[in-house]
Amino acid sequence: MEDRSFYTNHGLDLSGTLRALIANIRGQEIVQGGSTITQQYVKNAYVGTERTLERKVKEAVLGASSLVWLTRTKSCSTTWTASIWGKAPSG
Numbered sequence: 001m002e003d004r005s006f007y008t009n010h011g012l013d014l015s016g017t018l019r020a021l022i023a024n025i026r027g028q029e030i031v032q033g034g035s036t037i038t039q040q041y042v043k044n045a046y047v048g049t050e051r052t053l054e055r056k057v058k059e060a061v062l063g064a065s066s067l068v069w070l071t072r073t074k075s076c077s078t079t080w081t082a083s084i085w086g087k088a089p090s091g
Helices: 014-027 037-047 053-066 072-085
Strands: none
Touching: 037 053
């Protein structure tokens, strides 16, 4: 499963992020991702796909705060739609 802690995390999986960070440092390149489904939705819908630390911080903050207004089902369905069609739907 892409995001095992989907129903229990708060839009941010700290252990997954740390695991990916350690793997990426060891590999000296990006070899793993640690984003939750909610963070992936935020990335596709709001912050873009550039690979920068600034984007990852924005993605984490917005991912964690988005669950206030975004249901888990909506997060999941819009993320899947965005991955199929290449952008997040509006409306």
